[in-house]
Amino acid sequence: MSEATTPRFRSVLDRFAAYKPGKTVVSADGRSYKLSSNESPSGPLPSVLEAIGEAARQVNRYPDNNATALVEAISARFGVPADHVAVGCGSVGVTQMLLEAVGEPGAEVLYAWRSFEAYPLLVSLSGAESVQVPLREESHDLAAMADAITERTRLVFVCNPNNPTGTVVRRAELEAFLDRVPADCLVVLDEAYREYVRDDEVPDGLTLYGDRPNLAVLRTFSKAYGLAGLRTGFMVAHPVVAEAVRKTMLPFSVNALAQAAAVASLSAGDELFERVEATVKERERVAHVLRDQGWAVPPTEANFVWLRLGDRTMDFSAACDARGVSVRPFAGEGVRVSIGSPEENDAFLAVAGDYPHRNV
Numbered sequence: 601m602s603e604a605t606t607p608r609f610r611s612v613l614d615r616f617a618a619y620k621p622g623k624t625v626v627s628a629d630g631r632s633y634k635l636s637s638n639e640s641p642s643g644p645l646p647s648v649l650e651a652i653g654e655a656a657r658q659v660n661r662y663p664d665n666n667a668t669a670l671v672e673a674i675s676a677r678f679g680v681p682a683d684h685v686a687v688g689c690g691s692v693g694v695t696q697m698l699l700e701a702v703g704e705p706g707a708e709v710l711y712a713w714r715s716f717e718a719y720p721l722l723v724s725l726s727g728a729e730s731v732q733v734p735l736r737e738e739s740h741d742l743a744a745m746a747d748a749i750t751e752r753t754r755l756v757f758v759c760n761p762n763n764p765t766g767t768v769v770r771r772a773e774l775e776a777f778l779d780r781v782p783a784d785c786l787v788v789l790d791e792a793y794r795e796y797v798r799d800d801e802v803p804d805g806l807t808l809y810g811d812r813p814n815l816a817v818l819r820t821f822s823k824a825y826g827l828a829g830l831r832t833g834f835m836v837a838h839p840v841v842a843e844a845v846r847k848t849m850l851p852f853s854v855n856a857l858a859q860a861a862a863v864a865s866l867s868a869g870d871e872l873f874e875r876v877e878a879t880v881k882e883r884e885r886v887a888h889v890l891r892d893q894g895w896a897v898p899p900t901e902a903n904f905v906w907l908r909l910g911d912r913t914m915d916f917s918a919a920c921d922a923r924g925v926s927v928r929p930f931a932g933e934g935v936r937v938s939i940g941s942p943e944e945n946d947a948f949l950a951v952a953g954d955y956p957h958r959n960v
């Protein structure tokens with residue numbers, strides 16, 4: 601009999617902790633403002649709720665494994681052929697599918713750091729090694745990233761806008777970077793926050809991938825479309841990439857309610873557009889007020905702002921918690937604060953204004 605007292609796990613699991621989602625806090629007087637997960641502050645549109653209700657009548661059946669109606673709706677809405685589209689359980693699900701398709705021992709996956717928390721975790725799980733290139737002035741250092749590519753690099757993430765800093769890479773620098781990436785290395789342009797971008801110089805990945813068979817574009821229904829709780833995202837890429845990625849999908853991982861809601865939200869049009877516009881306006885207001893209060897805020901094109909706080913990060917986060925405002929702290933670095941409703945944003949701005957220190 602074996603001496604071991606517990607089952608044995610892959611050694612890679614010792615290298616990281618389980619993903620930690622944004623928290624929700626409640627103040628002593630019962631107030632709670634959740635600005636820790638970059639969600640939409642608005643509940644589902646009536647047309648979306650109706651579609652979910654309709655789909656719920658048939659949950660005794662498995663969902664469409666190919667998400668045919670959703671893929672067709674994405675194809676029509678974004679003007680891309682259906683065989684260029686792969687869907688997954690959130691764009692994080694598609695990220696995992698991509699890494700399953702390329703990751704193996706000896707492979708390297710390159711990305712800027714700090715960036716989206718799920719990258720290191722999913723890279724490790726795939727068997728590949730992470731290579732992290734530090735941000736420069738809160739932005740991707742694409743020249744340093746290109747220099748860090750080796751013959752073992754199989755995938756590069758470019759998060760645009762970057763989570764958690766909100767900063768962007770612009771067309772000229774992105775194209776120059778893409779020109780330096782070998783054809784057998786995938787570049788994944790993670791555009792989870794694309795709908796909030798107002799800087800014309802930031803390219804839409806969907807207009808770039810056609811000429812570049814190694815470029816995959818990731819989008820999500822969790823942010824601007826307000827469907828975080830249902831878990832759907834998608835990738836648009838060359839059909840060879842889309843086919844490889846589809847092979848790694850856990851069967852039925854995009855559930856029927858998510859498929860129906862995503863289809864309905866793609867035809868919601870103006871109502872959703874107005875909500876996104878309101879968030880963009882609030883973002884500009886929040887950044888402006890923070891700067892007036894004396895804070896340094898990097899320019900952001902996403903639905904959040906970044907405050908670099910170094911050693912004061914956890915202290916500032918605790919000050920927010922005490923007033924029921926949940927933000928996302930990264931110990932020793934800074935906090936990311938989502939843009940919520942005007943009331944939620946005011947609650948955060950009041951804490952920031954009262955805090956006895958600034959970050960400059």
Ligand code: PMP
Nearest residue numbers: 690691692716763792820822833
């Ligand atoms: N990419 C980035 C950059 C993100 O910030 C997030 C969510 N925090 C995701 C992908 C994943 O979103 P989802 O899985 O909800 O589609």
